[in-house]
Amino acid sequence: MDWKTSLKRGPFSESQANQLNEVLPGLDSRQFQWLNGYLTGIETALHDAPLAKPQPETTPQAEAAVQQSPIWILYGSHTGNCENLAKETAKRMTQIGRETKVSDMDTFKTKNLKKIKELLVIVSTDGEGDPPPQAEEFLEFLQGKRAPKLDHISYSVLALGDSSYAEFCQTGKDFDTALAKKGAHKIKDRVDCDVDFEDNFEDWIKDISSKSGMSVGNNGELVGAGIPKAAETSSETIYGRKNPFPATVLQKINLNGRDSTKETIHLELDLAESQLKYEPGDALGIYALNNIKLVQSIIDKLGFSGNEEVKTHQGSKPLKEALISDYELTTVTNLSLKHYIELTKSEQLQKISEDKAALADYLYGRDILDLISEEEYDFSPQSFISILRKNMPRMYSIASSQEEVEDEVHILVSSVRYQAHGRDKEGLCSSFLADQIQEDDKIKVFIDPNSRFKLPEDASKPIIMVGPGTGVAPFRSFIQQRDTQENAGKSWLFFGDRNFTSDFLYQTEWLQYRKEGLLTQADIAFSRDQKEKIYVQHKMLEKGNELFQWLEEGAHFYVCGDKDRMAKDVEKALNKVVQEHGQMTEDQAKEYVKQLRKAGKYQTDVY
16 A cells, blocks of 8 residues: 555545645655654644644635745844844744745835734844944834834844943834834834843744744734744754853963053964854954952942852852852943832932933943942842843954964954043953963853954955054954955055054054055054044045045945944045045935945944
8 A cells, every 4th residue: 555545544634635645745855854843843832732623624724824924034233143143033933834034124125014924123233222234224214204004014123232331222122113103013022132142032032933923813913823843952062152162362462562552462362172163354252350359349338248148140159259250340231220220219310310311421431339339228249239230241353364373363452441430440351351361371252253244255356444453453364364365356454543653553464464465555544643643534535536446346345443433434534535536426425335335345343
C-alpha cells in the first residue's frame, strides 16, 4: 500500500486527502523538515486545549490562516542594534510559521501602510531625543497630514535608548503616539529598553510571538493568536554582551606627547580562544569597575560599613563589592532620578523632572554621590541599590582590522576628567583603563557590530574619512583592511586635534600609509597651533572643489567623533561644498547630501 492510499485511509476527509496528495509530492526535504517542526509546534500548543467539536472541511480559522498577511518589521537604527533585533524578530516569527517582511525605514514605501495588518517597529533614539537619520522621514510622514488612517493595523513598538539622557527612548514614544493617533491598535504596549536591552527584547518577542496573528475585530478589539514554538538552544559557549570575554592587555601606550593637555590611550588586547570576530566599523564593548574612592565616599555618606549583604542581578554579595562592579555611579540616569523621587517625595526634584530643559541640565555632570548629598534619604543597603542602573558597557570604535592583527583587537581611548558640582569627576571606563589597568591585566569585552558604518562592498570605491581626535580610530581599521584588499580605491583622511607636536595620533603610521600609497591624501588641522582655531571642517572647505569631485566619482563619506559640535559642523561644511562646487541651491545641496545618506555613501559613527 503506497502513502497516497494511506492518506485516504487516515483521519482525513476525501477532499483533505486529495489536497494533501496534490501538495506533498512537490515538497523537498527542507520543506518537509520545516513542516514537521511547524506541526509539532501546533500539537504542543493545543495539547492541553479542550476537545473541540468536529469542524467542517474548511473552517473560517483555517481560511484565515491560509490568507494570513505577513508581519511587517520596520527598523530605524544608528549603529545597527535595531537592524539586528529586526532580523532576530523575523527569525522568531518564522519559527511560528509566520511570513515576515523586514525593511529599514529609509527605503520603506509609505503606500504599503494600506496593506499592512500587523506592524512591529524597532527604533533607537539618538542622544537628546533625536530619531536616527534612517527614521526621520518616516516619523515625519506619520506625524503629518498625509498619513492615512491606520485603524486596520495592530502594532507594537520596541524602543531602544539610554536612560542617562533626559529624552529616554523619545523616538520610540513618538512612533507609538503617531501610530495610535492614526487609529492603529496595540498588540502589546511599547517596551522601552536601556543600553542593556537583551532581557527586555526577550520578554517583548515572547509576548509578540504568543499574540501574533491577531487582527482587528468589528468592535475594535484584537482577535486570534499565533502558536509559539520554543527557541532552539545551544550548549556552545558564546562570548557576547551577557557573557563577556576576559581579554588580556598586550600593550598600553599613551599616544600624546609630554606637553599635551590630553591623555589618549592605545590598547591592544588578546582575543585568542574567544572565537570573537569583528569587521572595520564595529565597536568593542568594555565593562569597567568603579573607582574605589568614589565607592567609599558613597558608603561613608550613607553611613554603611560596605560589608552589608545585598542581592544584586549578579547574586548576593557585600555592598562594597556590588558598588564596585555591578552598578553605575558616575552618572545619574533619568530612571535613577525617577526612582529617587519616588522614595524621597522631593517636590524640588519632581518639578525639575517635569521640565525637559531643566532635567537635561540637572543630569549633566552629576553622579550618584551628588544626588544623595543634595537630597538625603534614610536608605537601607538594599533600597539604595534599587535606585541604581546596572553597570553598562562602554563602546569604543575598533582601531584595527582582524585581517591584519588576527587574534588581537585595538582601541583608542581618551581619558575623561573634569570638574562639576564642586568635585573632580572622571569618566567611568576611560579612567578605569587609564588608571587601574596595566599590561597583562584582563578586562571583560565583547564585540558590538555596527552595520551602519562599513567600508564599501566594492573596494575600488574612493573613501573620504573625517575623524578628529579619537574619531580617527575606525579609519585606522579601514586603511589596515584596504591593505589586505586588491584594487583598493583612493582614500582621503581629514584629521584634527589640539597641537601638531603632541596630539598627532598614529602620526608615524599615517606617514607610512601615505608613503605606500594606501592613504592617497591627508589634510590635518591643529586648532591651537595658531591664534585662529582651525578645524577639520575648515580644511574641507579649503579643498571643496576636489572633495566634490571625489563625491561625484562615487566616494563614500565617513564621519566619526563628537556628535554635538564636530559632526554638525562637518555636515554644514559638506552641504556648503556641494552647494558651491556643484552649483546648486541650498535646497538642492541638502537633497544631494540626503541622497548620499540614503545610498549608504554618507555614514556617521558619532557619540
